Amino acid sequence: MDNIDTAKGISDLVPMQDLFNEWHAKNTSQKVRNVFKSRGMSGAPLTTNPPFGYLKDPESKNGWIIDEAAAKTVRQIFAWCVDGLGPTQIAKRLKTAKVPTPTEHWSNIGRNCSKPPAIPYNWCSATVADILSKQEYCGDTVNFRSTTKSFKNKKKIERPPEEWQIFKDTHPAIIDRETFALVQELRKHRRRPTKSGIVSPFSGLLYCADCGEKLYYSVTNNYKREQAYFFCSSYRKNSEVCSAHYIRERVVEQIVLESMQRILLNVQVFEKEFARKQMDCYTEDKKKQLAAKRRELSKAKKRIAEIDALIQKIYEDNASGKLSDERYATLSLSYEEEQKTLKSAVPEMQAYLETETDKTESLQKFVQKVKQITELQALTPELIHEFVDRIVVYAPRYLDGKRVQLLDIYYSGVGILHELTPEEMEEAFQQHLTERNKEKTA
Numbered sequence: 001m002d003n004i005d006t007a008k009g010i011s012d013l014v015p016m017q018d019l020f021n022e023w024h025a026k027n028t029s030q031k032v033r034n035v036f037k038s039r040g041m042s043g044a045p046l047t048t049n050p051p052f053g054y055l056k057d058p059e060s061k062n063g064w065i066i067d068e069a070a071a072k073t074v075r076q077i078f079a080w081c082v083d084g085l086g087p088t089q090i091a092k093r094l095k096t097a098k099v100p101t102p103t104e105h106w107s108n109i110g111r112n113c114s115k116p117p118a119i120p121y122n123w124c125s126a127t128v129a130d131i132l133s134k135q136e137y138c139g140d141t142v143n144f145r146s147t148t149k150s151f152k153n154k155k156k157i158e159r160p161p162e163e164w165q166i167f168k169d170t171h172p173a174i175i176d177r178e179t180f181a182l183v184q185e186l187r188k189h190r191r192r193p194t195k196s197g198i199v200s201p202f203s204g205l206l207y208c209a210d211c212g213e214k215l216y217y218s219v220t221n222n223y224k225r226e227q228a229y230f231f232c233s234s235y236r237k238n239s240e241v242c243s244a245h246y247i248r249e250r251v252v253e254q255i256v257l258e259s260m261q262r263i264l265l266n267v268q269v270f271e272k273e274f275a276r277k278q279m280d281c282y283t284e285d286k287k288k289q290l291a292a293k294r295r296e297l298s299k300a301k302k303r304i305a306e307i308d309a310l311i312q313k314i315y316e317d318n319a320s321g322k323l324s325d326e327r328y329a330t331l332s333l334s335y336e337e338e339q340k341t342l343k344s345a346v347p348e349m350q351a352y353l354e355t356e357t358d359k360t361e362s363l364q365k366f367v368q369k370v371k372q373i374t375e376l377q378a379l380t381p382e383l384i385h386e387f388v389d390r391i392v393v394y395a396p397r398y399l400d401g402k403r404v405q406l407l408d409i410y411y412s413g414v415g416i417l418h419e420l421t422p423e424e425m426e427e428a429f430q431q432h433l434t435e436r437n438k439e440k441t442a
């Protein structure tokens with residue numbers, strides 16, 4: 001410090017101070033970064049403000065709770081995307097529907113944020129695209145998505161997804177994983193379904209297992225059958241009523257084809273055994289239920305005839321003066337009402353009994369139809385419509401990380417068919433051999 005007066009010394013010292021400041025800042029920054037890093041690695045969300053749709057949980061330091069009003073908008077955005085709209089179209093719809101933008105919403109609920117924009121409801125497609133890409137909506141925390149270059153340069157740098165740290169189910173989900181995965185897929189291909197009027201051979205046959213509505217068919221602009229898919233039409237109308245139940249047309253086709261091939265094999269090789277097994281599946285419960293329905297029907301028919309006689313009788317009694325006009329009017333009215341109710345119930349009961357009791361007969365018809373097919377390599381629309389009545393699609397489940405989706409295929413006239421297990425096939429095959437040998441020796 002003695003030499004501080006020297007001209008050279010002073011000029012040297014200033015950059016030294018700068019250097020020290022920089023070192024100090026860097027050091028602190030590194031400390032902050034380390035704390036930040038360990039926080040991030042522990043699964044605590046690093047964002048100061050939760051994304052649109054969530055609020056900080058007042059009862060837990062790192063927790064998020066659902067902001068229902070905003071979550072509704074988020075769900076709507078995802079549903080529109082599933083329906084084939086792109087971010088620009090979604091932004092337009094939100095604007096038309098006068099839905100508050102995140103900034104407007106936050107300013108409405110008093111959360112600190114930038115000043116609301118001059119034009120209200122002015123959604124931009126980038127905001128929509130950003131919402132559609134946020135895995136946080138599945139309930140996960142995603143940390144280290146971006147970083148800054150250095151403590152000096154605060155410019156955000158996106159990190160590759162492999163470097164992200166994802167913690168599952170850290171907060172309640174707004175979007176189910178299924179829908180989120182579908183949306184990521186749709187966004188990747190940037191495909192938009194057209195109202196091209198293209199119909200799938202499965203159109204109108206697919207139903208949602210949860211709400212009972214038909215599934216909606218969606219085709220891309222350039223019409224790639226590989227990408228065509230179905231999803232629940234209730235979900236399409238209102239994303240809060242049902243889930244997407246998304247299934248590719250190709251998958252449906254493959255499942256139906258394989259099921260039909262197995263049935264074909266069963267029928268052609270083990271015809272009798274196949275029919276017997278189908279009848280076995282006709283449970284005792286069903287038989288009791290049918291008997292009850294049959295009794296109900298005959299009772300109704302008997303009563304209808306009885307009422308006819310009663311009406312005839314009161315008419316005569318009234319004519320002969322045994323029954324007052326007033327009494328006659330009340331009685332005939334009540335008889336007619338009763339008869340009307342019974343008569344309207346009869347066709348339904350009959351139809352039910354016809355379709356159900358004739359299982360043997362319809363099964364025979366079905367077997368005959370199947371026997372006419374000599375080869376089944378691919379499904380044609382004709383085949384589908386001849387054999388398939390309806391297909392019920394269940395919501396997917398994840399078993400060991402694999403997506404499993406169940407379908408119930410209702411075959412025309414016979415309903416769900418019991419497909420022989422490998423053991424049953426073996427048993428049937430042995431029986432088949434024995435019978436053939438008997439025929440030979442006879």
Ligand SMILES: [Zn+2]
Nearest residue numbers: 208211232242
């Ligand atoms: Zn549904």
